[in-house]
Amino acid sequence: MTAQHDTPDAITLEVVRNKLDGIANEMQSTLLRSSFSSIVKEGLDASACLFTVRGESLAQAIAIPIHLVTLAPIMKKFLDVFPIDSIRPGDIFIMNDPYLGGTHLPDLALAYPVFRGDEIVGFSAAMTHHQDVGGKSPGSVPTDATEIFQEGIRIPPLRLRDGGTLNDTLIQVLLRNVRVPEIFMGDLNAQIAACTVGARRVLDLCDAYPKLDMQTVFDVLLDRSEEMTRQALRRVPPGVYRYTDYLDNDGIDLDTPVRIEVTVTLKDGEFICDFTGSSKQVKGPFNCVPSGALAAAGFAIRTLTDPRIPTNGGCFRPIRLVLPEGSIVNPKEPAPVNARTATIKRITGAILACFKDVLPEKVPADSGGELLFVSFGGARGDGTRYVVGDLIAGGSGASALGDGVDVIETDATNCMNLPVEALELEAPIRVRQVRVRRDSGGAGRFRGGLGTVREYEVLEGEAVLTHRGERHLTPAKGSQGGGDGALARSTIHRADGTVEVIRSKLMTQLKAGDRLVVETAGGGGYGAPDQREAAKVGEDVRNGKISEGSAKEQYGKVHHGIGA
């Protein structure tokens, strides 16, 4: 802080804050607009952020919560490796190594110092999920990976640009290690463009307030969000809350469920998440490096506090994480990590579920909490090849506000499914049904959301099926006396009539005439089922959400036909 500067007033602070949010949004828009790959353009798997010189986030534009706060550990790492006085105008830093603060290898992070004269006022940063970063399988998310070396190329903190000169050596190495170099480079350039736009606008903002010490402004904005977050946390009864949930398995050892145990301690506005008791790290790629638990805790804190609090690094200062070394939430090298999304979803759900009983008005029953990944890759009858993938949600948990929602994305992810017509135009596969899954919602005064049933038939040639499910073994639990949601279930119906049950994760071969039927999990119910209004039970029967049998068995209510 320098003495000759004006102290920022309340109005200037708020104007600057709005501008910072606007800058992050403009960076994000640039990132999405100029990226090449569909995973960014349509999956929105990219985010942009502004940081202070100390590496705290000032403003972040994100489309999916799994990216929340995840650039922060990376920024910290950059600042460790590159002391602030070694940084020159024109530098750009790059890394993706999960074991040095990253997420998983496809997420490449860039940071760009914003120089005003010879002083750094902050950093603009962008993270993009690249379509492919090498490794054993196209897309760099191999379900059967057993070490990180199979998942793609690892980039430690390096200079992508050194004082304005691109690091050609690094770029050449990268381009020789990815499957589609032009898309990779296109997406990398989009990241540079986004950071450049952010830096330019931060400078414009500084120029608009020549007398203002921006560092002080940034500090005050962070302090305020921290203060408001702590105030909100103090409104939650202090205590020690524990919850345990499970992932089905790690995709390698199919018989061993993976335990996620979290103890949240709330005291004096602190939010301590201790994962002691969680499973040891696993062979398969479901291990989750520390940035994952941080994103989950960040999501929980934003959800449990006031949504009007401006989101910046201050909101996350109350978080403390205890992540046992060598566990599923803090694995040791070279454990594979690419499929950590399922783990982050379960961690997020578990942290929130800690508050089911203490904040019953706010926190719903467990959600299906799965994002089933199904992909078909194969050859048509004429030999041409195709790959299509679908992401499929389950039902959400019921809450004090009402029934859960059928087939909807929850917690750390927010992805769209694939339209049937889009899938069938792409691949020789016929979808035979897309329905809500009757009777799959947990019974309760408010019913859990239903899962879905989707059925695919391979029409010609052969296809490799990848199936990555969850909730096949442990249900979404109800709350306040509500019942559990139905387990997920997937079956393969071979053309010869044999039926195979999929144990959550599978890679197998399908032939023409084989069908895959997936049924996703339902959400938990809320409140005792006998408290459900008879009229709602009748309505559910008429609308096909529950069967007459279930109306009788679960709700003790007999349905008297149409018009009842």
Next chain:
Amino acid sequence: MRRNIEIGVDTGGTFTDVVCHEPGQPLRVVKIPSTPKDPSEAVLAALPHMQREWGIQPDRIARFIHGTTVATNAVLERKGARIGLLTTAGFSDVIEIGRQLRHDTYGIALTPETPIFLAPGRQRREIDERIGAKGEVVRPLDPQQVRAAIVDLVDSERIEGLAVCFLFSFLNDAHEREVAAIARELYPDLPVSLSSDVNPAFREYERTVVTAFDAYIKPVINGYLTRLENNLKAAGVTAPLQIMQSRGGVAAAEIARMRPVNLFLSGPAGGVIGGRMAGVSVDCENLITVDVGGTSSDIALISRGKPILRAEGLIDGFPVRTGMVDVNAIGAGGGSIAWIDGGGGLRVGPESAGSDPGPACYGRGGVRATVTDASIVLGYLNPDYFAGGRLKLDPGKAAEVIERTIARPLGLSVEEAAAGIHKVVNAQMSEGIRLVSIKQGLDPRNFVLVPLGGAGALHATALAQDLGIDRIIVPQHPGVLAAIGHLCAPVEHAASVAIQKRLDDLSVEEVAQALSGLDRRCADLMSHEGDLPHPPSVRYTADVCYVGQSHHIEVPLHPGAGCFDRLRGDFLELHDRIFGYATAGALKIANVHAIHEAKTDSDLIFAAARDGAATAGAIRRVRFATTGEAVDTPIYQRTALAPGAKIHGPAIVEQADTTTVIDRGWTARVIQGGVLSIERNAGADA
């Protein structure tokens, strides 16, 4: 007697705006209180007003064009018809599942995101039939089953309309047509909406929703327009009724009622077209319109003289895949509430005082400070001349509420607090405007700002200053611009068909054949429009994407030799603008569209240019939020300004429907036609 009067009527939440254009005469304008129960009452009330005040008999009306909110309100109030939905067997729940996306990223207690209310499970039936991805019949339709399903829906669910959406009907509509024929035979009066008519394009959820919306609002729109037409006739209006559609073109009521889903943005489209006309009168083709309302501000772009359209919009949060003007709402307006958060920060919105109780200065019990209260404290607004004096504002209440809720807690003077509220809301609005243009790949600095609505011109110079925009155009009647837009809009009919082929696999002849089919449909629609002053012009567009990409952009299509080369070139240029890159790569045409457009004669330049001096009527002490200075400021009356008049900021121009604030560093000129053009002084900071 000459039959040469044109009437534009726009229904709004509070007022129904009526503009009356008689060649050679100044535009006449009146605001009539809206009648939400039956909006046509306020529309009809225009006629006695015209006779009484302007001496115009109904039989002199040559055109009567209307912008309506009936379609939107039927959805917002869930007052549409009870409909049945027929789908392919296995897919009746598509409308309920949607795309599984949640709107509130950080929400945990979720509410449904899909319009289940249109047709809950009991109102849906599955039909055994299937068309494949190549348009081939995989499983034929069973007419008996269709018959039974329709009879069952009518008998047990008492449906008043039927929507039909079968998979791949955009490639082969035979099964949907067969259903329509069966329904007609069974129940000749049951309205039927086929997805292959309403929106023949791929992605079944979006097509189902738009088709179900069409069926849902059809009986409502039908009833409304029939009543209005009959009553207009009874009142002596012989001119046909025309309705503004969401794309910004008008259509005869008898056509509009057939495809009501095209009417959701009827009113806002008028505003955008009105903004475009204001630009045309000063030869500006690149415009950003900003309509500052009570709870939100609507932003739209006009690029190279054409409103930017979007292929899919949201109504009440649900996707409606029809072409519409691309109007973007941001949650900041005159009623936005200023408050202090737990960290001591001054915040504005997104909560709004709306119109009831409204800002504190309305004196209707509002106890929280709003942007409008700040405008009063700053001296921007004349409390005795708000909305033309229809509403007396209470400056004492405005000052009191700002003092109590903002100034005192922050240790500021009331004026400083009011200026702060403006600065904050302006920052939100300008970031909103910037994002809307950046997303289109357009730089706002190359645009002219057109403020609309009652409060747009209050913020215009501050916003332009922040955005680096050099010129602002305040239309003569910004408060009734939508009604003016209805008058100026062309008659337009569009039709489209799915192609779903790679450019390499497509011949120019094939495209020409598809287009001539569309031309026949448009020409048929046009034939219902009566006498047109000009023959329709025809243009075509194609939805093009790279093979493998799923989102397309609409590109002009010029049939004939070299057609595909030109299409490819235009696609690359647009793709580069919007997405920042353009690479060689195989292209695919998803759909083609034909647009037939007949310009109307409305020429709203109604005063000859002559030099005029600008004389200020009064002086008022105004505190400018931008510079913080308090200045004795000249107040001009807009109606007293002759073309040629020049006003140097700081100054304020008042008129019945808006107040224009001209900051220091800006100069306003009254242009031929009555438009106020405000330009940044040379040398002033951009």
